[in-house]
Amino acid sequence: MAVKIGDKTRSVIKRDSKVMINTTRESYPFVPDRGDGDFVYDIEGNRFIDFSTFISVYNIGVNANKEVRDAAKKQIDLLMHSAFTDYYNEKPVAFAEKLISFMPKGFGRVFFSNSGTEANEAAIKFAKLFTDRSHIIAFYGAFHGRTGGSLGLTASKAIQRKHFGPFPNVTHAPYAYCYRCPLKLEYPSCGIACADVIKKEILSKAVPENEVAAIFMEPIQGEGGYIVPPKEFVKKIRKTADDIGALLVADEVQSGYMRTGKFLAMENFGVDADIYTMAKSLGGGLPFAATVTRSSLGNIPKGAHANTFGGNLVAVAAANASLEYLRRNMKGLASGIMKRSSYMMRRLNEMKDKYDIVGDVRGIGLMIGVEFVKDKKTKEPAAEQVEKILLECFNKGLLLLPSGMSTIRIIPALNAGMDNIEKGLDIFEEAVAKISRG
Numbered sequence: 285m286a287v288k289i290g291d292k293t294r295s296v297i298k299r300d301s302k303v304m305i306n307t308t309r310e311s312y313p314f315v316p317d318r319g320d321g322d323f324v325y326d327i328e329g330n331r332f333i334d335f336s337t338f339i340s341v342y343n344i345g346v347n348a349n350k351e352v353r354d355a356a357k358k359q360i361d362l363l364m365h366s367a368f369t370d371y372y373n374e375k376p377v378a379f380a381e382k383l384i385s386f387m388p389k390g391f392g393r394v395f396f397s398n399s400g401t402e403a404n405e406a407a408i409k410f411a412k413l414f415t416d417r418s419h420i421i422a423f424y425g426a427f428h429g430r431t432g433g434s435l436g437l438t439a440s441k442a443i444q445r446k447h448f449g450p451f452p453n454v455t456h457a458p459y460a461y462c463y464r465c466p467l468k469l470e471y472p473s474c475g476i477a478c479a480d481v482i483k484k485e486i487l488s489k490a491v492p493e494n495e496v497a498a499i500f501m502e503p504i505q506g507e508g509g510y511i512v513p514p515k516e517f518v519k520k521i522r523k524t525a526d527d528i529g530a531l532l533v534a535d536e537v538q539s540g541y542m543r544t545g546k547f548l549a550m551e552n553f554g555v556d557a558d559i560y561t562m563a564k565s566l567g568g569g570l571p572f573a574a575t576v577t578r579s580s581l582g583n584i585p586k587g588a589h590a591n592t593f594g595g596n597l598v599a600v601a602a603a604n605a606s607l608e609y610l611r612r613n614m615k616g617l618a619s620g621i622m623k624r625s626s627y628m629m630r631r632l633n634e635m636k637d638k639y640d641i642v643g644d645v646r647g648i649g650l651m652i653g654v655e656f657v658k659d660k661k662t663k664e665p666a667a668e669q670v671e672k673i674l675l676e677c678f679n680k681g682l683l684l685l686p687s688g689m690s691t692i693r694i695i696p697a698l699n700a701g702m703d704n705i706e707k708g709l710d711i712f713e714e715a716v717a718k719i720s721r722g
């Protein structure tokens with residue numbers, strides 16, 4: 285059904301433009317009101333299938349589920365805030381224990397915060413404390429957040445950094461973006477040469493290796509364009525970190541929480557990091573984040589790091605109910621994600637064969653990106669076409685988000701109904717067909 289936008293929406297957008305500081309608002313006029321599972325309704329009563337999970341926050345469905353909401357409501361009536369970094373409390377501790385049980389063996393300490401950027405700020409500080417070193421290596425295309433430390437690591441769009449530097453003690457290395465190889469090579473004959481740049485160029489010419497505290501990486505780049513590196517790339521980066529005595533930090537803020545069919549996206553690459561950061565879906569819809577460290581790293585000195593709201597009891601209650609849902613449904617969820625994923629990948633790859641503007645389809649599990657180009661040979665990014673496809677889908681009742689230069693990310697709930705996955709893809713294909721005709 286065609287979406288109808290009226291005065292209610294126009295009025296909110298007008299008032300917003302007068303009082304709110306600019307952020308990254310999408311160009312389509314979406315003002316959500318309520319949601320449930322696969323669907324969200326705007327303030328005009330239009331219904332949308334959600335393929336955005338509201339930026340990877342609703343992995344278990346829009347507005348989470350009743351158990352999550354009830355747990356949060358119950359905690360509101362008991363005690364909302366307990367100053368967890370100052371006073372002891374059993375509930376965040378029990379949640380930390382549960383979270384650790386989802387982690388690879390050997391992980392044993394947790395710090396709670398409220399957002400992805402804070403989880404990464406904590407990881408930066410912990411890595412520096414644990415190694416007594418000060419330099420960080422991150423990757424081009426990375427997005428780790430927008431506060432002082434994490435913004436230094438972010439290198440996804442120049443506008444995000446403009447005016448805010450300098451960012452000392454950070455060096456960026458090429459990421460394995462095989463569709464647009466930064467070294468103009470081809471996988472697999474390249475031998476994953478991009479991963480060697482850290483040793484061959486950065487460490488030999490610019491950064492003494494015994495000054496590197498950590499290498500930060502997203503196992504799959506999110507905001508950078510849903511870029512899936514070859515397994516060997518992640519393995520080589522792990523080895524580089526080991527060879528120079530640096531820690532490997534995996535930012536799982538977007539890729540974690542079963543998005544790829546595994547609790548951590550790193551599990552798809554056969555190596556572990558030393559520190560994991562998580563946020564977004566971890567809070568079941570509330571602001572919540574965690575930095576999880578390898579037990580052997582020990583602890584940080586008392587007073588070196590803390591915050592006000594980390595371990596907030598309402599957020600912990602929601603996070604706990606959501607994680608409990610994952611725990612109970614783990615097997616079925618994992619196989620369901622793979623079933624949905626293979627159906628989606630098949631259809632999207634058919635679209636790639638059919639439409640000139642679909643350049644690349646990539647992803648693991650339900651973290652899928654479709655990159656649009658003006659020409660399959662030149663691979664010129666098709667940013668305007670992406671905007672048009674997003675708007676066309678919105679007008680037909682499908683919510684999607686862009687990422688990178690000209691990629692659309694397809695990230696439905698992990699438990700989305702197959703019928704809605706099919707309907708969503710039908711709307712998407714109609715839009716791609718229309719925009720590709722010009």
Ligand SMILES: Cc1ncc(COP(=O)(O)O)c(C=O)c1O
Pocket residue numbers: 398399400401402404427428429430502506507535536537538539563564
């Ligand atoms: C991989 C990754 N890290 C960190 C962040 C920052 O998270 P937040 O916006 O909660 O600070 C994001 C946000 O999109 C992200 O995708």
